[in-house]
Amino acid sequence: MHPINELSLTAACLCTGLIQASVSAAFALKIRTRVRQWNRRAPGPALPCASVLVPCKGPLSTMKDNLRSLLDQRYCGTVQFLFVTPTENDPATGVVRELLREVGRPGARLLITDLKPRTSSAKIVSLLYGVDAADPNTEVFAFADADIRVPPHWLEALVLGLWRNPGVAATTTHALYVPRSGRLSEFAKLSLSALSMTGMTFERLLVGWSWAIRKRDFEAFGIREIWARSYFDDVVLNRVFACNRGSLRWVPEAGVGFWDDSGWDRVFEEAKRAFFNLRVCDAGVWLLATLAVGWVVYLIYWALVPPLNWRLLLVTLLVFSTNPLIAVGAVAWWLPHTFGSWRVGCLNALASVAAFPAVLGVLAYAAALSPWSREVVWSGTRYRVLGPERVEVVSTEEDA
Template sequence: MSSHASFMNILLFVFYFFAAISIWLGLLSLRGGVRFIRYLQAELTKEYPEFTPFVTVFMPLRGIDEGLRENINAIFAQDYPTFEIVFVVDRADEPALAVVEAARRSFAGVVGPVMQFVIAGPAVDQGQKVHNLIFAIDHAHPQSEVFAFIDSDARPKSQWLRSLVAPLKDESIGATTGYRWFVPVRGGIASQLQSVWNAAIASALGANGQKNFCWGGSTAIRRTTFESCKVSEHWRGTVSDDFAMTRALHQAVVPIKFVPQCLTPSFEDCTWPRLFEFTTRQLKITRAYAAHLWKSVFIGSAIFVLTFFGGMTMVIVRAAMHSSFATPLFLLLIIFALGAMKSHLRLRAVAAIINDERVHSFTSTVAHITLWPLASALYLYNGVAAAVSRRIIWRGITYQLKSPDETVIIRRENEEHV
C-alpha cells in the first residue's frame, strides 16, 4: 500500500471518529430541540392567574434603531392596566428622543402609560447601557412592584407585558424572560444568517429555571427580588446587564422562568460587517461573563466544522480520485438532516408565537433549514475571535472587558481616548 493511500485511510478513520461524535451531539441537540418545542406548546396552553401590579418598564435608548418608532408604539399599546415607561439616555441631544416624542404625539390610545425621560450622563467604568439602567432604577415610581426591561430594537405584542408579569404572582420565581427573534425585513443572506445564528441561543431556554438566563431585552423581576438579590450591585463595573442579572439570581438560587409568549421580534436587516461585529461581540461578552458557555460553544463548533466541512472536502477529493465516497457522504447527510430537522421544528414552533408573514415565509424556512452549518462555522469564528481579544464596540463606544466586574471605556464615538 502506498504512503498516499495509507494517509487517505487515516483521514477516513479520523473522519469516522468525529462523524460519530457529531451524530451523537446532533441527536442530543435534536432531543433538546424537541424538549424546547414541547415546552413552548405546553406554556402556550397554560393560563396564569390574573396578576397586574403597577410596573415600571425601562427602555435604554442610544441611536435610532431600524423601526424604532414602531417599536415605541408597540410599548405604548400594551394591554396592561397601569404601568409607566422610563426612557433613559446618556445625553440630552439623543436623537432617539425625538422619535419617542413623535410616537407619543401620534399615539391613538385614549389612555396611555405615564412616561418620564431621564438623562444618565456618560458612563465611566461600566457599560453605557448598564450605567443608564442603574441611574434609571432610582427614578421608578414608589408604588411600582415590578421592574420590566425592554430593548429599543424589540417590538413586543400587545400582551407582552401582561404575559411577562403574570408568572411573578408565584413569589418563588426570581424573574421572567423572553428572548429575541431576528426577522429580516428586506432579506439577504447576511440578515437570514443572523436570524439562524441567534435562533440557536433561543432554544437553550426551557423548563429548567435554574439553567435559564435573563435576556435584558425582555425581562421582568419583582422590585423586592431585584433589591434582595442586589442586582444593581452586580451590574456595577459590567457591560452586560443580562449576564449580571442572571448571575445575581443564580447566586440567590431562585429560578428564571422562560415565557415563550414573550419571544420578541427584532425587525432589522444587517450587512456582512455588521453580522460579524454583532455575533463576535456576543461571544466576547459570553467569554467575559460565562467562560464555561464560551468553551462549550467553541469546542462544539470546532468539532462540527472539522467534521462537516472537512468531510465535504474529503468527499470531493475522493470523488475526483475515483475512490469510494458513499459512506462519508451518507454520514454527512445524517449530520445535516439532524440539524435541519431541529432548525425547522424550532422555526415552526416560534412561528406560532410571532404572527408575521416573514417568519412563516418560504424564504425563512429555507434559510433556517440550509444555513445552520454556516451559523456553526460563524460560531467557531466568533469563538476564536473571543479567545484573542476582549475589545468590543457597542453602539459607538469601544470597551475592554477586563474581567466580569471590570470594564474600561477605550473611546467614544467621535472622541479621543478617554
C-alpha cells in the first residue's frame, strides 16, 4: 500500500490537469477567434514602411528556403529586408548572397557586421547593426530568425495587429516545430514547442523568432539600450511590456514553423537554455514551470513505487499529455496552411501525445539544472550571464 492515498493523488492530478487543460483550451479558442477575425478582415489602406531584420549565422540546411519565404511576403506597403551575417566567411553569407541573386527583390540587402560580441549576444549585435542600417522612413521593425518558415501574410498580419490596435506597441506569434520524419526526438520537440505555445494565451511572452514593434515604441522603451548589455533579445523585454499592460499582442494567424535535423542532444540543450532564460529574466514564470514539472514527476514517482500502480500512472500521463494534443490540434485545425510546404495535421497532434513521457524526462532534466547554471553556449559562443542585463563573453568560435 502506498504511504500516500491513491485516490487523493488521482484527485489532485485531475484538478491540476484541469487547470492546464483550461489554459490549452483558452489558447485554442483564441486561435479560433482571431483567425476568424483575420479571414473577415476588410481591405485596408496602404501599410506603413517596414524593415524586416533577419540575423543569419552558420550552416543551416533549411536557411535558403526559410529566407525565401520571407522574400515572398505579400505586403501592401514599402518594405526592406535586411539579412545580417557576422562575417564574410560565415556560411550564411554565401547562402544569402546566392538567394538575393536568384530572387532579385528590391529592398533586400545583405549586411556583414564584422563585429564580435562584447557586452551582449552575437544575435543582438546583428540586430542592432540592422536597426542602424534600416531605412530612415521605417515606421515598423519586424524581426525574424533564419530558422523559421513564415506564411505569405506573416508581415501583413504582424503590422495590422499594430495598426488596428493603437494601444499595442508590439505583436508576436508562436513558433511550432514541424516534424519531417518519424524520429521520437522530433515528436518530442513538437510536444515541447506545443507546451510553450500555450503560454501565448496570456499575451505577456515575446517570441524573439517572430515579432514586430513600432519604431517610436522601440526607441521610447529604450530597447536599444537594454539589448546593448543583454544576452537575451526577447525574454528580457517581457518586463518592459508587462509595465505597459496591453502593449503586447499575440497574432496567431502569423504563426511560423521551424524544423532542424538535430537529435536528442539538441532537444536537451534547447530545453535547458529555455529554463535558464526564464530563471534569469522571469523568475515567477520559471518557478511556476519548475513546480509544474516537479508535480508531474512526483505523481509518476508514487505510481512507480512498488507495487506498480498502473491506474495512477496512466491517469497522470493521459491528463497532462492533453495539453500538447489540444495545442497542436488547434493549429492543425485553424491554421492548416500556416507553414506552406510544411504541414501540421492530426497525426502530428497524436504523435505529440505519444512523445510526452520522453518530454517529461527532458523537462525534468532542464528544470533540475536551471538553478545552478551560470554559463550558456549559443551558436559557438560561450556566455556568462550574471543577470538580465549583465553578460560576459567567455569565448567565441574564433578563440577555439
